[in-house]
Amino acid sequence: MSKLLKINKGVDEGTKALLEYLLEKDKVEGVITLKTINANQGICYSLITKPEELKDAVPLIPYMPNNEGKLLSRLTLREPLADPIAVVARPCELRAFIELVKRNQGSLKNYLFISHTCPGVYPLETNVNGSLEKKISQYWNKTKNTELIQDTRPACKSCIHFIPDNADIIVSLIGEADLDNNCNIFLSTNKGEEFAAGIEGEIGEKELESKEINLMQNKREEERKKLFEETNIETKGIEGLIEYFGKCIGCHGCSNVCPICYCNLCFFDSQPNETQPSWSESDLDRKGALRLPSGTIFYHLGRLAHISISCIGCGMCTDVCPVNIPISTIFSKVGESVQKAFDYSPGMDVEEPVPFGIYKEEEFTEIGEQ
Amino acid sequence: MNDEYTPRIVGFLCNWCSYTGADLAGVSRLKVPPSLRIIRVMCSGRIDPLFVLKAFLKGIDGVMMMGCHPGECHYQKGNYNARRRFILLQKILEAFDLEPERLGIWWVSASEATKYAKVTTEFAKEIEKIGPSPVANEIFL
Ligand code: SF4
Ligand code: SF4
Ligand code: FES
Numbered sequence: 001m002s003k004l005l006k007i008n009k010g011v012d013e014g015t016k017a018l019l020e021y022l023l024e025k026d027k028v029e030g031v032i033t034l035k036t037i038n039a040n041q042g043i044c045y046s047l048i049t050k051p052e053e054l055k056d057a058v059p060l061i062p063y064m065p066n067n068e069g070k071l072l073s074r075l076t077l078r079e080p081l082a083d084p085i086a087v088v089a090r091p092c093e094l095r096a097f098i099e100l101v102k103r104n105q106g107s108l109k110n111y112l113f114i115s116h117t118c119p120g121v122y123p124l125e126t127n128v129n130g131s132l133e134k135k136i137s138q139y140w141n142k143t144k145n146t147e148l149i150q151d152t153r154p155a156c157k158s159c160i161h162f163i164p165d166n167a168d169i170i171v172s173l174i175g176e177a178d179l180d181n182n183c184n185i186f187l188s189t190n191k192g193e194e195f196a197a198g199i200e201g202e203i204g205e206k207e208l209e210s211k212e213i214n215l216m217q218n219k220r221e222e223e224r225k226k227l228f229e230e231t232n233i234e235t236k237g238i239e240g241l242i243e244y245f246g247k248c249i250g251c252h253g254c255s256n257v258c259p260i261c262y263c264n265l266c267f268f269d270s271q272p273n274e275t276q277p278s279w280s281e282s283d284l285d286r287k288g289a290l291r292l293p294s295g296t297i298f299y300h301l302g303r304l305a306h307i308s309i310s311c312i313g314c315g316m317c318t319d320v321c322p323v324n325i326p327i328s329t330i331f332s333k334v335g336e337s338v339q340k341a342f343d344y345s346p347g348m349d350v351e352e353p354v355p356f357g358i359y360k361e362e363e364f365t366e367i368g369e370q
Numbered sequence: 371m372n373d374e375y376t377p378r379i380v381g382f383l384c385n386w387c388s389y390t391g392a393d394l395a396g397v398s399r400l401k402v403p404p405s406l407r408i409i410r411v412m413c414s415g416r417i418d419p420l421f422v423l424k425a426f427l428k429g430i431d432g433v434m435m436m437g438c439h440p441g442e443c444h445y446q447k448g449n450y451n452a453r454r455r456f457i458l459l460q461k462i463l464e465a466f467d468l469e470p471e472r473l474g475i476w477w478v479s480a481s482e483a484t485k486y487a488k489v490t491t492e493f494a495k496e497i498e499k500i501g502p503s504p505v506a507n508e509i510f511l
Contacts, residue, residue, distance in 0.1 A: 237467045242510050267420070283428070289509040297511045298420075298427050304462050305419040334465040341461050342454070356458075359450035361440065367453050368440075368477045370489075 003187040006202040014183020015059045015088065015171050018114070021199045022086050023051045028112060028195070029083035032068070033059045043127060045071055047085070059088040059114075060173070062139050062152065063132060064121045067259035067316050069096025073106035080107035086195070088114045090121070091164040092155075092314040095347020096259035098166060099310045102354050103262050112195055115164035116171035117213065119143040120156025124319050146175040146212045148219045155315025155328040158224035160217060163208065165348050168192030175212020228333045231326065241297050244330065247323040248296050254317035254327050260307040260346075267306075268299045300327075304334055309355055310346040311335035377431040377497040379406045381490070382417045386444040388436035390480035400487035403494035406434070413437065414475075415448025419455050422473065423462075429506030432497035434490065435475040442479065449477065471500065 007014040022028045035046040036056045043063050048054055068089045075081070089097070094115055100106045119139065126132040135151065142149045148157050164170055169192040172184040185201075186208050187193040233240050252269065255261045267273055273295070280290055311331045318328040339346060342355035383389040389410050395402055411417055414437025422433050435456060437449040456475045463470040474493055478486050505511070 234465055234467050237469070238505050238508055241466055241468075242508065246510055286429070287507055287509050291510045294511065298424060301423045301427070301462060301466075302420050305423060305458060308462065309458070334462060337465055338458060338461045341457050356454060357451065359447060359454055361450065364453050364457065365440070367456060368437075368449075368475045370474075370476070 001205045002208055003193055004204045004206040005185040005187055005196055005199065006204065007183040007185065007199075008181070008201070009183055010181060011171060011173060011176070011179045011183045012058075012060050014185065015114070015116075016054060016057060017183075018169070018185065018196065018199065019057065019059065019086060019088070020051050020054055022112075022195060023048070023054065025198070027084070028086045030085045031057075032071070032085060032087040032089075033057050034061055034063065034065075034088070036061075047075075060116065060171070062119065062121045062136070063124075063127060064090065064093075064314070064316070064319075065124065067096050067257065067314050068093040069098075069100060069312075069314075070259040072097045072111065073100040073259075076107040076109075076111075077105060081110035084110045084112055084195075086112040086114055089164075089167075090118050091115055091162055091167075092118075092159065092312050092347075093259070094164055094166045095161065095312040096314060098347040098350050099260055099312065099354070100262060101350055102352075105262060108350065112169070112191065113164070113167045114169040114171070115167035117174040117208075118156075118159070118162040118164075119173055120149055120152035120159065120162075121315075122151065123153055140179065143173055144175070144177050144179055146215050146219075148216075148223060153315040153319060153328075154227060154326065155313050155318060155332065158220060158227045158329075158332075159313055160220045160224060161312075161347075162216065162220065163213065166350070169196060170208065172208070174216050175210060227329050231329050231333060233330060233333070238297075241300075244325055245297055245300050247325060248300070249323060250293050250296060250299070251322065252299075253320040253322070255303055257316040257320050258303075258307065259314065259316070260310045260312065261303070263306070268295070268302060304331065304338075307331075308335040308338040309342065309344060312347045375498070375502055377405045377494060377502070378429075379403070379432040379434060379494060379497060380425045380430050381406050381408045381434040381436060382411050382414070382421060383408055383434075384414045384437040384444075384448075385410055385412050387438040387442070387480050388476070388478040388486060391478045391482050391486040394480065394483035395486045398483050400483055402487050402490050405431075405494050405497075406490055413443060413445050413448035414452035415443070415445060417452055417455065419459050422459055426463075426468065426472070426503070427505060427511050429503050429508075431500075431503045431506075432472045432493060433474075434493055435473070436478050437475075439477040439479055469500065469503075472497065472503070 313332040
């Protein structure tokens with residue numbers, strides 16, 4: 001059982017009321033949440049310290065301009081926060097942050113994590129072509145009815161980790177039939193309880209797991225299976241790689257927005273990876289032609305070697321790809337198999353070390369002995 | 371391809387063990403496959419997975435990773451790290467149907483010249499059986 005705080009407002013207003021309360025009562029020094037600029041033309045994460053700046057905050061808008069995990073990491077790269085800051089983040093953003101903290105790229109200290117059972121986000125283009133606003137009402141209707149939202153990011157509709165594991169406070173969204181008038185907030189840690197103490201609302205107890213959550217879990221799992229099967233990379237060899245990544249224009253947008261891509265200077269942007277014409281001579285002798293820029297498949301396989309163990313399937317990469325390569329589906333699929341091999345769940349437990357750089361003497365003993 | 375096909379194999383060999391073992395095999399005049407190109411590394415833990423991927427994308431037919439036996443690494447843990455990286459590589463190759471059997475890892479000590487000759491010969495035969503890498507003539511990489 002978890003402590004449940006019921007606020008007599010819709011989920012959006014309820015979440016905002018919580019943020020306002022935290023700021024006004026000086027429980028936190030600041031709040032990080034999504035905010036609109038220029039009457040909805042732009043939506044961006046913002047660090048807010050004055051309560052009145054919360055008026056155009058949109059904490060639950062189904063949109064992810066950045067993976068916030070990366071932002072939280074950058075804010076605490078040098079040193080931990082001196083004062084508490086409340087952040088509203090989606091489950092995959094929290095998981096991304098945990099993965100970065102494990103790599104000493106950030107600190108959890110003084111962050112108060114507010115998250116929610118996540119119905120997903122719409123692709124970035126919906127805010128460019130103006131369709132986002134029109135989608136919002138169907139988004140909430142489907143969320144009330146525990147339906148899969150087909151036009152959210154493919155990564156979202158196939159995401160099976162939509163319950164945040166590391167949040168102090170969880171706003172319940174999926175399957176909440178009355179979310180227009182009622183905001184149910186789970187206070188899942190002592191810290192969450194302490195910070196929310198004193199806010200206007202009813203306190204009770206409830207299980208976060210509900211039949212709606214289980215239903216959504218099944219729907220997402222089905223969708224995931226379907227997406228992974230459609231991708232069908234495991235039967236196509238090099239031809240399949242070329243089919244998928246042949247279109248890549250090499251903009252490196254996918255790695256730039258990836259919260260897990262943790263190198264300060266990407267190897268693939270670095271001098272050692274620059275192509276010297278002389279390196280291609282033997283290739284040209286044999287093949288007679290060479291794609292330029294070269295190294296496209298190397299880039300993608302290399303990125304998989306670096307981050308598949310920690311890919312948390314946020315879908316940022318697919319979303320920014322100008323040539324519509326289903327990168328996140330491929331990375332999630334390969335990631336799942338790599339993660340399974342090491343029995344690793346990225347972003348769940350900050351104490352669980354990343355599988356590379358650690359080892360056990362008695363493991364995998366059959367390897368190397370054939 | 372025609373009958374003339376001789377595979378091209380790259381071996382990443384640890385300086386302290388398998389590289390010395392290879393040397394000993396040479397001095398002892400043991401037969402080792404001519405198709406094997408050796409790259410000496412200071413430890414199997416130095417074999418960056420990207421080295422292996424790059425080799426495959428350059429059209430190499432087989433890659434051998436070799437290091438000291440577990441517990442005998444000069445730097446204590448390099449081969450344990452290599453072991454995990456080998457699994458990572460296998461999973462990636464498997465995921466794309468890129469013939470993971472073209473990659474292998476062996477522990478060969480400095481004195482195991484016979485083992486060195488045996489595993490390299492066997493692997494070369496294995497690779498010959500699998501045939502030339504389909505990557506070799508791809509221009510679109
Ligand atoms: S975003 Fe798309 S085009 Fe750009 S590097 Fe990634 S896969 Fe290639
Ligand atoms: S690879 Fe794509 S889906 Fe995975 S963490 Fe990076 S941006 Fe998210
Ligand atoms: S020194 Fe030989 S494997 Fe590390």
